Amino acid sequence: MFLQVGDLAKATGKTVRAIHLYEELGLLRAHERSKGRYRLFTEEALVRVRWIAKLQNLGLSLSEIQELVREQEASGSAVFAATRLRELYRAKLEATRRKIAELRALEAELEESLSFLSACNTACEPALPVHSCPTCERHPERPNAPELVVGAHVSS
Amino acid sequence: MFLQVGDLAKATGKTVRAIHLYEELGLLRAHERSKGRYRLFTEEALVRVRWIAKLQNLGLSLSEIQELVREQEASGSAVFAATRLRELYRAKLEATRRKIAELRALEAELEESLSFLSACNTACEPALPVHSCPTCERHPERPNAPELVVGAHVSS
DNA sequence: CGTAACCCTGACGCATGCGTTAGGGTGAGG
DNA sequence: CCTCACCCTAACGCATGCGTCAGGGTTACG
Incomplete structure (x- = not known):
């Protein structure tokens, strides 16, 4: 039903560490956590990570993406x-x-x-x-x- | 007649520091030095610096360029x-x-x-x-x- | 001879995007 | 209950490509 961080990593070609980083930077949020504090992602997270990757390909740094996300949310x-x-x-x-x-x-x-x-x-x-x-x-x-x-x- | 490092920098769009770095890495050599140890470059250096820039655009790191230069010279x-x-x-x-x-x-x-x-x-x-x-x-x-x-x- | 504009070497600083290790918990199958 | 694969947080490490002092000479011009 939900994706664990490792599943998300495999599905997007990123590493677990990278996904953690994106979350730290506020680019991504886990839908919820399991009892044991495991991150649980929905498939929307897949779209989000791919989006991040595309923006990186367009030459945006993670902090620029951070800016953009803040702007959009605000x-x-x-x-x-x-x-x-x-x-x-x-x-x-x-x-x-x-x-x-x-x-x-x-x-x-x-x-x-x-x-x-x-x-x-x-x-x-x-x-x-x-x-x-x-x-x-x-x-x-x-x-x-x-x-x-x-x-x-x-x-x- | 000769180019000083600042002239070379301006002509190539690089900074003086960058050119110093290229020389440290063995990618570039000054043709000679003035009495006061100023680097004096010929116009070949222009070609060389532009070449370096192109290789960088092709995605080579400076150490890969270093490798290449060594290989060619050797x-x-x-x-x-x-x-x-x-x-x-x-x-x-x-x-x-x-x-x-x-x-x-x-x-x-x-x-x-x-x-x-x-x-x-x-x-x-x-x-x-x-x-x-x-x-x-x-x-x-x-x-x-x-x-x-x-x-x-x-x-x- | 003065002075502004350069140049020298050496060395530490820095932003990016993760990698990696440490020390420890979690979850599902058998 | 065991065990193995996976996950957690925290934090330091690292390669790249220069930027930026610091402290001091050098040149060309007038």
Whole structure:
């Protein structure tokens, strides 16, 4: 019927310690306790823990989540609470889009670097030492190496 | 001619302290020192610091970068070094793609949640308290609220 | 030569998000 | 009644990536 803390942990992929922490921070409450003070959670707790995890993925720290929870609980009006939530989510949507763009740029750089490096295995003289890379002439398609490759060779 | 540590910091968006740290960790070396022991960097250091930043964005910790640098410097053969670099970048490319997929899912959830929440401002009775949300009937398009919305309301 | 703006080394501080240990109770099956 | 797996609270520990003094030189400009 109820979930013990270990069940909740398994179901969410978090550890028991993490769930305890969330409760300490006020992000989560057990529905009730057993005679022996065991925490007993309902399935709503599952939703809550997953929600916390998503917010963490969105880049919120636990104390920011704490703030949010307090705000939501304190705001009497549902409309007001919804408005605050929207503001937060709108900001996070923009941030997420920026992050995606950044990662896409990195993805492209990785792809370029991989194709550049693949030539090293076929065209390079096996005995050449690393420090000869900067003067390498064997990349006709891409005379100036990608930053991810150059960066690995500079020792200043 | 040369860059002082402050110039390098400004040019890369890092702090002086960060650059000192990178040098302590062996990720970076000053080309030389002035009479008064000032670090003097060439423009290669710029490339190097940007490279470090990119690797950090790819999710590498400074000690992992340290490992990588040691490996690259220690490997005599350029081909071997390139191979290691490729392995790393391939793995990071996959991880980056997974991360992008994850963020896109979050993006979609945020969009859904925002459209759901926008109805709250128009259809909700302004005086209703937050705890009445779970029984709200005013979202005909989306009877079951998105997890990002439900999660904010469960208090268990 | 003065002085403002930098730079040096060394070292302790800090916020985050749990991990881990300690010492002890609880609950369900056999 | 035993036992084993699980739970409790309290509290210290830790890795990361710098921030921030402290105490003292160095440079460039005028």
